[in-house]
Amino acid sequence: MENFIFKNPTKIIFGENTENQVGEEVGKYSKKILLHYGGGSIKQTGLYQRVTASLEKAGIEYVELSGVVPNPRLSLVRKGIKLCREHSLSLVLAVGGGSVIDSSKAIAIGVPYSGDVWDFYSKKAVPEEAIPIATILTIPAAGSESSSGSVITNEDGWYKRPVNSEFIYPKFSILNPTLAFSLSKYQVACGASDIIAHLLERYFTNTQNVELTDRLIEATLKTVINNVSIIMENQNNYEAWSELMWAGTIAHNNLLNTGRIGDWASHDIEHELSGIYDVAHGAGLAVVFPAWMKYLYKHDINRFAQFAVRVWNIDYSHWSPEKTALEGIKKLSSFFKFLGMPSNLEELGISDDRLEEMADKCTNSDTSTVGNFVKLGKTDVFNILKLAGN
């Protein structure tokens, strides 16, 4: 196990009707806020009305900024920063999924910064402060509701880049599983695939002696697999959504990578796909991850065999651990297929004419590598994309 520091200060408020507490909770930090959300869906479901009623009851003024899209854009972030400064708003309340939350985090670090907020994403600067953020989660997926991360897409060149900072942990996040009832089957599947990917990125490590976190990740994976399967049959199953929603948060709040070094190559490769083609993050991951696995499982057959046995209940072959390892990868692919996810780039609507460009961008023209489990250069990334092709 590696030395580590772990601290996650986000307060989780979990359960039915908890969105009605938002005004009271926000009031502990601010009386004038930015209310940030996506399209109109929160108005159709009545969530918008409940949230604004709670804010008004608590005497909280709010300025609205809607229009966040999947793979959230830098231009809207800049608009949010301007609004906060003009109206002296001192908290960003995100009502939505990971895109809305990530956009809110970008606004929150941008407001007190004198330079351009993209500096943080292009690694020219490091955030040193932020205005507070709070969230009401509507899509279990990104884990951004209790994470220190934010991913933003710069339309100028379609770069999709992450920031990590202790200053962007939400002060509180409200998780009401019923808010997910209205998602489309495709959104549910993309969300679950993202959660599974967060767990796998942490699972595939070279750190030795990580029994506790191995087992905690496996426990969370099994729970996600079982409960999203129930939801695919019955979208309004509160209990299954409770499991999936809480698992989605735990999958990405950094507890499960304490003392171990995760991989993250599949996320970096997927960022190139969704940066250029604007595909759904979860769908991209469902294509990239199995290809990544097939490309390099021989690096540690025992770890892949453990994954197969403990997560997928596959009988261990004492004569061919490799066979066991491969069966685990196959099970994962089949599961993504069962969820209705694409199996290859072709099904994602991506042809093979820009694979080299993506491999190049991902590795800064082959001057850097992605991933930790195996460090991948441009040729590796190209080969993985090729393998994901069709």
Next chain:
Amino acid sequence: MENFIFKNPTKIIFGENTENQVGEEVGKYSKKILLHYGGGSIKQTGLYQRVTASLEKAGIEYVELSGVVPNPRLSLVRKGIKLCREHSLSLVLAVGGGSVIDSSKAIAIGVPYSGDVWDFYSKKAVPEEAIPIATILTIPAAGSESSSGSVITNEDGWYKRPVNSEFIYPKFSILNPTLAFSLSKYQVACGASDIIAHLLERYFTNTQNVELTDRLIEATLKTVINNVSIIMENQNNYEAWSELMWAGTIAHNNLLNTGRIGDWASHDIEHELSGIYDVAHGAGLAVVFPAWMKYLYKHDINRFAQFAVRVWNIDYSHWSPEKTALEGIKKLSSFFKFLGMPSNLEELGISDDRLEEMADKCTNSDTSTVGNFVKLGKTDVFNILKLAGN
């Protein structure tokens, strides 16, 4: 799953040599502190010297209060409160195990309170503030390094009573697994038994649909069982201590009871044993818990069977789930025995002449019950103590 709120603000600093960061970390909160510890063992191991060197380097003044004993006493807590007030000390640094940390927490809530600190433990008052606490953990066991709880024994009547308050989460806790190398085998076993008990108290619940937390608890239990077994063979195994130390924290930081109602009868019953007879908490729990299980496993045979199958790898008997359940309880008893823990009250040095007195005290003369899985009155507690007898 039940609605819940989860927030744990303690910063964990984990790994070798991390105690040398204590001065710098303390300096973020205070320049004049109470250094609180037990007997002289931290001087023999050199920990005291490293801690005070780090404090001095950071310009932190400290007043010392040693002498904390297992089942920490109210009289020393009062002494600590007096010292903090006299010298204007604004943080309590606990260097030790759960007893030292619990004593520090009691001091921390006592300092700003105008009444007597026992008011909090006798439920006459609720803490509304505290001076900050920080810890350097030397014994993986109580989980107090990242919990909101403190248990103190009042020598006047030998009452052992708990307090829970959000104000007593440590600001930071330093966990260096090598600090546990010098523990006696008996201390190791008591610590592991306490950790196992914290997990079991959370596991046995009537809350339905708690798959994620069930699996996380099982993952943590398996890790504790595997790694304390390694430590019993080789006391200086850093990797095994890392697993056990981190598991001990996670077992009691409230993550594993999110959305579910734990039991806690065994802890309440054990508090009577250690209150009167001053036995080690872990040893008391190793005697009480299997007796509690035998007394009431029929309340939910499926849960006990799941415990047997998933934690102890027992084959499920489809013809007799009860047989499976009983095998799980037997495995737990055998494991406590393997650790060198007593199997009954007699081995703990407790005769049967005060069982009724303890049952009476535990249930406030049969006016209240203990436990949630099954609510136990005086007769139930007496029967469990009788079953634990020999």
